[in-house]
Amino acid sequence: MPGTLYLIPNTLGPAEPDALATILPEQVQAIAARLDYFVGENAKTTRAFLKLVGTRHPLAKPLQEIQIAELNVNTPAQALAALLEPLLAGRDAGLVSEAGVPAVADPGADLVRLAHQHAVPVRPLVGPSSLLLAVMASGLNGQSFAFNGYLPTDAEQRAKRIRELEQRSRKERQTQLFIETPYRNAAMLEALVAACQPGTLVCVATDLSLPSESVRTMTAAKWKGALAAGKGPEFHKKPTVFLLLGQ
Structure with missing residues (x-):
């Protein structure tokens, strides 16, 4: 069985840990915290997002051990298959945008489309747009x-x-x-x-x-x-x- 691709919203700008609960539902934070494979536009900002989540929910692994793959405007189309491979092997993954919801005005839409083509479940989560x-x-x-x-x-x-x-x-x-x-x-x-x-x-x-x-x-x-x-x-x-x- 393939894993699930979770579409995880990010904050729309710098946020303090105390303010995170007013921006992202607790369930979204909890799901993000339990994943150990992410696809993001920029690995640095994805780590910053996970570090913020980690102030409220223990992460599945130490931050430096969490796998983060990049998907941005410079990613060639032929590289998408490799990003999907862990999901096809049964591993859950999180798609994270630089800001706001992924796959809307965001290159992540290409990965979502590929996931559908391979019958990978896609689950959009609630957050700011x-x-x-x-x-x-x-x-x-x-x-x-x-x-x-x-x-x-x-x-x-x-x-x-x-x-x-x-x-x-x-x-x-x-x-x-x-x-x-x-x-x-x-x-x-x-x-x-x-x-x-x-x-x-x-x-x-x-x-x-x-x-x-x-x-x-x-x-x-x-x-x-x-x-x-x-x-x-x-x-x-x-x-x-x-x-x-x-x-």
Whole structure:
């Protein structure tokens, strides 16, 4: 019998041990603690996550003896089979993202698909998703929404893509979500203000679930005024989700 692939959510940023219980259910922590094989985007951050879990639940083995394999954007497709081999041999494993839930805006989806192809049980566990938290807190349409990943870095192409998403949003009444490399957050908001119609709603959701959390929804026109007055969000180098809804 194959093992089970557990999809283990991570925190959305640095968390103190005392705060872990408010972010991840005890059952999730307990499952993570009993596993000795993990697949993560980065071995260092996966160890940091396990070290945090270990402050509340004894780990199955000393941290240095727990096997951690990396799966990220640089992992070749032909390497996935080797990552799955321990599960096919009957060993349970945990798939851990850098932040939030694995396999959503995350290379782990490729391993999950391969697991299904080989009849390996896949069990998703409850935890924070920045995308869903952003939709919840935005006040925008939660009945229909789409995540678009990263927009083009080229200014002209980015503006074109924003206008396309705005048009689709207005036509379908669909909230559009996207993210940006944290050090380019300010450039993204400025691009939104410049490309969107004045009445389009724009939400900026930063550091969700963390003590520094901030969520603001305003029209593009009001955001333009706030930026001109130097009252933009404090989101430099902070993980941020951007949302828009055309009116």
